Amino acid sequence: MIATNNTRGLYHRLQVANKLLKRSHDKDEKIALSNYMWDLYHSMEQVSSREINASEKKIFGSHKNYQKLMRRFNLYKLKMLENLVKYKGFHSDFLRDILDVVEDDTSELDDREFADTSILSEGDFYTIFFDFMKKYHLEKLFDEFVKEKRIYKVVADYDNTLGFILFNPVNQDIDIFVKDFFYNIYSLFVLAHESGHAYDFIHFDGDISAYNHYYYQSFYVETISKLFERIFLDYLFQNHILGDEVNDLLAEMEMNNYDYLLSSYVLSLLDDELLINEKYSTLSHQELINRIKKYFISEEAIGFYIQDDIHFDVWADFNYTYGNVLSLYLKEPVEEEGFDNAMMNDFLKERGRLFTPAFLEKWDITPSGYQEKHSRDMKILKK
Numbered sequence: 026m027i028a029t030n031n032t033r034g035l036y037h038r039l040q041v042a043n044k045l046l047k048r049s050h051d052k053d054e055k056i057a058l059s060n061y062m063w064d065l066y067h068s069m070e071q072v073s074s075r076e077i078n079a080s081e082k083k084i085f086g087s088h089k090n091y092q093k094l095m096r097r098f099n100l101y102k103l104k105m106l107e108n109l110v111k112y113k114g115f116h117s118d119f120l121r122d123i124l125d126v127v128e129d130d131t132s133e134l135d136d137r138e139f140a141d142t143s144i145l146s147e148g149d150f151y152t153i154f155f156d157f158m159k160k161y162h163l164e165k166l167f168d169e170f171v172k173e174k175r176i177y178k179v180v181a182d183y184d185n186t187l188g189f190i191l192f193n194p195v196n197q198d199i200d201i202f203v204k205d206f207f208y209n210i211y212s213l214f215v216l217a218h219e220s221g222h223a224y225d226f227i228h229f230d231g232d233i234s235a236y237n238h239y240y241y242q243s244f245y246v247e248t249i250s251k252l253f254e255r256i257f258l259d260y261l262f263q264n265h266i267l268g269d270e271v272n273d274l275l276a277e278m279e280m281n282n283y284d285y286l287l288s289s290y291v292l293s294l295l296d297d298e299l300l301i302n303e304k305y306s307t308l309s310h311q312e313l314i315n316r317i318k319k320y321f322i323s324e325e326a327i328g329f330y331i332q333d334d335i336h337f338d339v340w341a342d343f344n345y346t347y348g349n350v351l352s353l354y355l356k357e358p359v360e361e362e363g364f365d366n367a368m369m370n371d372f373l374k375e376r377g378r379l380f381t382p383a384f385l386e387k388w389d390i391t392p393s394g395y396q397e398k399h400s401r402d403m404k405i406l407k408k
């Protein structure tokens with residue numbers, strides 16, 4: 026079995042993390058471990074579909090400790106929001122131009138007919154993923170996940186994420202969670218995405234302060250995971266594996282990317298004060314429209330941008346948006362030279378920093394450059 030729903034391994038992780046936390050005197054370590062333990066509890070709930078009573082006291086030692094940690098998290102968040110406000114003008118110009126160039130490509134995807142999903146044998150599922158990882162010399166990592174039963178089946182309908190990963194930055198423990206795991210292309214795709222996070226995190230080499238900054242403040246956390254999505258789909262396409270389904274998945278990926286681009290763009294148009302205090306989430310649909318209508322030619326045009334069910338989350342929206350953009354650029358050197366290439370090495374070195382436009386300028390990342398690469402990819406879709 027490639028995926029398990031036995032939570033024993035997770036319970037063990039929890040005990041190990043708790044010991045590390047009790048021994049630690051490092052502020053960054055404590056933050057990372059506490060957050061990891063909190064997530065572990067919730068992952069156990071999702072794997073077993075049973076409620077687990079995890080009190081703040083149980084995880085953080087005392088309510089006071091919990092409050093101290095929350096203050097710290099809020100500081101990270103504030104830094105991220107201040108950074109967003111600082112470059113708001115840049116984001117709105119950049120994202121509007123990217124939206125313009127992908128609009129035509131993406132609008133055609135809406136009325137696409139999707140192929141049926143094939144059910145693979147366990148052996149074929151394993152081989153497809155193993156061979157993909159082998160192409161990038163990462164097959165050992167995947168084998169470790171399987172042999173040590175680190176891939177979990179998530180059954181609870183918790184939220185709309187397809188999967189997630191838990192990483193203990195102090196001892197490098199990793200577990201991968203795939204929602205509705207099944208031997209099909211969707212679970213393969215989620216596995217590729219989460220393997221990207223695994224690759225990313227293990228390359229922090231124990232610098233926990235940098236890891237925390239990266240994880241809570243930057244807009245780059247979804248870059249390598251999105252890169253893995255892209256190189257995995259290309260791998261399947263080039264090897265004629267699951268042909269039509271690969272096209273469908275690429276189409277779905279593009280539509281998702283587009284939604285995140287829209288949300289990020291709308292956020293970049295809001296007033297500083299709304300962003301810093303995160304008041305945007307309490308605005309009604311109409312209030313939201315009123316706030317940004319000066320940027321559009323008509324209310325009709327805004328209606329397209331702000332759907333009734335729009336939900337904003339700065340962290341997720343900006344991470345997926347810039348992850349999408351950066352991964353499109355990282356894909357070429359990785360496919361040509363493997364992971365050890367100049368752009369990738371630079372990314373790994375710089376990713377813990379806060380967002381700056383210079384980060385994009387350095388690699389000549391522009392809306393027109395994005396368009397060129399994007400339309401090349403989209404041509405594959407037109408069957």
Ligand SMILES: [Zn+2]
Pocket residue numbers: 218222247250
């Ligand atoms: Zn992710």
